[in-house]
Amino acid sequence: MAVNATRIAVAAMVLLGAAACGVPVVGVPVPVTPQSPVTSTATVAVPAPETVYVQPPVAPAPAETAEARTVVAYYDALNRRDFATAWSLGGSRIAGGGGYPRYVNGFATTWWDTLTVTDVRGSTVYVVLSAVQTDGSTRTFSGTYTVSGGVITGSHMTRTK
Incomplete structure (x- = not known):
């Protein structure tokens, strides 16, 4: 769980850093890994997360x-x-x-x-x-x-x- 949270945080920092530098990110697929909430400390078999791509709407050139x-x-x-x-x-x-x-x-x-x-x-x-x-x-x-x-x-x- 900590590794996935770190990956998401790093991806968010990269995107925010690119946006702050004026680097266009429109149209670039960004992988998002859905997380299953953990409600107990018991070991639970969780299926491998699927990757979902979120793409912002693209305005016509x-x-x-x-x-x-x-x-x-x-x-x-x-x-x-x-x-x-x-x-x-x-x-x-x-x-x-x-x-x-x-x-x-x-x-x-x-x-x-x-x-x-x-x-x-x-x-x-x-x-x-x-x-x-x-x-x-x-x-x-x-x-x-x-x-x-x-x-x-x-x-x-x-x-x-």
Whole structure:
């Protein structure tokens, strides 16, 4: 009994220590060994305990939301040079003035975009963007996109590098 209590205490300290250090433990099965209460000092034959796994509920990854999929689809279209699709996914709303020809021309020196969705809160998608330019340099941005009805309706991006 003391050995099992020690194992449980050690497992709890490891989990609490990992949580305190910011190490994610979501989705990691944690073995829990049910204990039989001992009510007397007489020797009792107790069957071997079975191991039960307790797993906390897992929230969907940010990139799996409909809002995030819209932003990912937008950058997928840009990478494929399918500017008409990107325009219809919200490029028309975030391009500013100048219309479609100016919008397309704005990507003339962008070779490839790598997008990382870092969070989604309601209709706001938080991203980090790495844009490799045709001259080999990379521009990095972070910011947000607002999505409504499967279309990007606004953005606020800041160049970080």
